Amino acid sequence: QVQLVQSGAEVKKPGASVKVSCKASGYTFTGYYMHWVRQAPGQGLEWMGRINPNSGGTNYAQKFQGRVTMTRDTSISTAYMELSRLRSDDTAVYYCARVTSNYVGDNWFDPWGQGTLVTVSS
Amino acid sequence: SSELTQDPAVSVALGQTVRITCQGDSLRSYYASWYQQKPGQAPVLVIYGKNNRPSGIPDRFSGSSSGNTASLTITGAQAEDEADYYCNSRDSSGNHSWVFGGGTKLTVL
Numbered sequence: 001q002v003q004l005v006q007s008g009a010e011v012k013k014p015g016a017s018v019k020v021s022c023k024a025s026g027y028t029f030t031g032y033y034m035h036w037v038r039q040a041p042g043q044g045l046e047w048m049g050r051i052n053p054n055s056g057g058t059n060y061a062q063k064f065q066g067r068v069t070m071t072r073d074t075s076i077s078t079a080y081m082e083l084s085r086l087r088s089d090d091t092a093v094y095y096c097a098r099v100t101s102n103y104v105g106d107n108w109f110d111p112w113g114q115g116t117l118v119t120v121s122s
Numbered sequence: 123s124s125e126l127t128q129d130p131a132v133s134v135a136l137g138q139t140v141r142i143t144c145q146g147d148s149l150r151s152y153y154a155s156w157y158q159q160k161p162g163q164a165p166v167l168v169i170y171g172k173n174n175r176p177s178g179i180p181d182r183f184s185g186s187s188s189g190n191t192a193s194l195t196i197t198g199a200q201a202e203d204e205a206d207y208y209c210n211s212r213d214s215s216g217n218h219s220w221v222f223g224g225g226t227k228l229t230v231l
Binding site for chain 2: 035037044045046047050059061062095097102105106107108109110111112113114115
């Protein structure tokens with residue numbers, strides 16, 4: 001079955017960087033964009049950006065431009081999201097999600113990884 | 123960039139019908155997708171496209187759209203439907219970006 005498995009929880013100090021991984025299985029990794037979404041404690045979902053696993057091309061939300069880098073390793077079907085210059089308000093659960101598109105341009109996020117809690121604290 | 127607006131909270135009596143709405147300019151161009159999230163769990167897709175349910179989602183969940191408003195309807199709400207619900211669509215402003223609504227907390231009474 002299609003599955004996304006993320007790396008474990010992280011605790012980082014302000015100013016540091018964190019790199020979260022998302023290993024895909026059950027489908028052709030290069031055939032679907034991978035998106036990253038985060039959720040701060042008690043808050044809603046926030047879209048961060050996406051990567052084309054085939055070409056490596058990326059699009060980032062304006063809010064994260066300059067701080068986020070999304071990469072992939074096709075040999076192990078894994079996508080990565082690295083966030084730098086961490087602040088306390090970056091404390092959140094970070095999710096990867098495979099996105100499917102249809103011929104009219106609709107998109108949907110399915111499945112999602114289990115989430116990775118990143119805690120930023122001094 | 124576009125925004126999607128949802129009511130923060132909605133309640134429904136057990137077995138009754140509830141509609142959760144999502145408003146935004148991007149919905150004039152794209153259908154919304156809808157996600158259910160229970161505490162401590164990852165979101166789960168419940169509706170996508172014009173009105174499509176993934177395998178395993180009960181048929182009491184349905185979607186519709188008119189103008190700049192998308193709706194998720196639960197016909198005969200069950201206790202297990204109590205959750206947060208989020209809408210999502212692609213941003214229609216020309217940027218390659220996506221946007222989520224702020225979420226609606228559904229309480230089943």
